[in-house]
Amino acid sequence: MAIFSVKRTERSCFFKKWALCFFLIFLTSIHLLAQDTTVAVLPKDTLPAESVSIIDTSVQKPLTPQEVKKRVKIVTAVNIVGYTAILAYLNQAWYANYPRSPFHFFNDNAEWLQVDKVGHMYSAYIESRASAELWRWAGVSRNTRIWLGGLSGVAYQSIIEILDGFSAEWGFSWGDFAANIVGSGIFIGQEFAWDDQRIKIKFSTHRINYVNPQLEKRADELFGSSTAQRYLKDYNAQTYWASVNLKSFFPKSKLPPWLAVAFGYGADGMFGATENVGHDAEGNINFYRPDIKRYRQWYFAPDVDFTKIKTNSKTIRFLLTVLSAFKFPTPALEFSNGKFKVVAIHF
Numbered sequence: 001m002a003i004f005s006v007k008r009t010e011r012s013c014f015f016k017k018w019a020l021c022f023f024l025i026f027l028t029s030i031h032l033l034a035q036d037t038t039v040a041v042l043p044k045d046t047l048p049a050e051s052v053s054i055i056d057t058s059v060q061k062p063l064t065p066q067e068v069k070k071r072v073k074i075v076t077a078v079n080i081v082g083y084t085a086i087l088a089y090l091n092q093a094w095y096a097n098y099p100r101s102p103f104h105f106f107n108d109n110a111e112w113l114q115v116d117k118v119g120h121m122y123s124a125y126i127e128s129r130a131s132a133e134l135w136r137w138a139g140v141s142r143n144t145r146i147w148l149g150g151l152s153g154v155a156y157q158s159i160i161e162i163l164d165g166f167s168a169e170w171g172f173s174w175g176d177f178a179a180n181i182v183g184s185g186i187f188i189g190q191e192f193a194w195d196d197q198r199i200k201i202k203f204s205t206h207r208i209n210y211v212n213p214q215l216e217k218r219a220d221e222l223f224g225s226s227t228a229q230r231y232l233k234d235y236n237a238q239t240y241w242a243s244v245n246l247k248s249f250f251p252k253s254k255l256p257p258w259l260a261v262a263f264g265y266g267a268d269g270m271f272g273a274t275e276n277v278g279h280d281a282e283g284n285i286n287f288y289r290p291d292i293k294r295y296r297q298w299y300f301a302p303d304v305d306f307t308k309i310k311t312n313s314k315t316i317r318f319l320l321t322v323l324s325a326f327k328f329p330t331p332a333l334e335f336s337n338g339k340f341k342v343v344a345i346h347f
Contacts, residue, residue: 063139071138078134083156090160099168106164106171110274113267113296117179118240120157124183125201126325128153132187142195150188154180198248200305202241202262204327205231206347218271218278218287239266239346241327243303257308262327264299264346268336293337301332301346 063071109117132149140148157180165172183201190197207230210216223233230237243262247255269292272278276294278287306320306328332346 068139072140075134075138079131079152083159087159087163090163095163095167100166101168103162103165104171106173107175108173108273109175112235112270112273113294115235115238115240115265115267115270117175118265119203119238120176120179121183121186122201122203122240124153124157124180125187126153126183127156128184128187129197129325132191146188146191150184150191153184153187157183194248196248197307198245200243200245200260200307200324202243202303202325202327203238204241204264204329204347205234205238207231208234208237214287214289215271218289221278222271236266236268236270239264239297239299239327241265241299241301241303243305243327245305245308247308258305260303260305262299262301262303264297264301264327264332266297266299267295268297269294295337297334297336299332299334299343299346301327301330303330304328 128150130149131152132145135145135148138145158177161172161176161180164170186199186201187197190199207227208219210219219230219234223230223235241262241264243260245257245260247253247257247259270276271287271289271292276287276289276292277285280286306324309320311317311320327347329345329347332343334341334343334346
């Protein structure tokens, strides 16, 4: 998404990321709260060859065709009503405040050292996971579940890109669109290859105290002053991870099933989209710190795969599923500015 002003940066990140995260939790919670549903049992010899199409994997009992049809209607309604509500909210809270324009494009690929692009990939991946779990609960066939769930991530994100394309303040970003496809593609590819997400895309962040009053003021203008806003919008504080479950790749080992290793990417020193220079509404420079280096950060750290922790509690299962979207805080090895360093605890 293009960043033309401080005000625009603050509101766009907050409203859009918050709304999509809320929708993700909404989807996931409905699936998990429905997992304990009692279903009718069919004799095993009456199951079709692709038995996964009518199996409720949470209780390992087959569903009748009537139950599958009912659940499909429920999931369809949840997706349509839920996402329509989110779009209506975004239109009222954000797009309605800015002038419309003919559809156009904007190239923002050079902004924020591409941390925002990795964020798009993460969002599409997580939304694909959540949607696919709903379709799994509905009892649809394996291929249908993967494609419907996987393409949902692209759809959810790209509809917003289209809305941006009709807003005078933004434009359709091919970079964002490509990142959305990559995120959903990561989910789809793993499902077809392994029937599992052996490599989960995760997110971590923390509140940065910039100490210097000038930098703190600039951060307030760019990312917001509240902790919640900073968590969602401060690209300097965000890290995106590829968390690899070790047991899934070495099934005969004695490794605990929840143990993972994660590879992370982030960046720091960013006080503007492409440079550390800010302008006021009249175009005058009101922030000038080109002396602050903008740089990329690469991480390696142990992690926990919460989805592999077994529990019979519906509430705990819900919490573990939500937590699986985030990196567990651990020590980490960071590579940046040509040097390695150890971080005691990285959030």
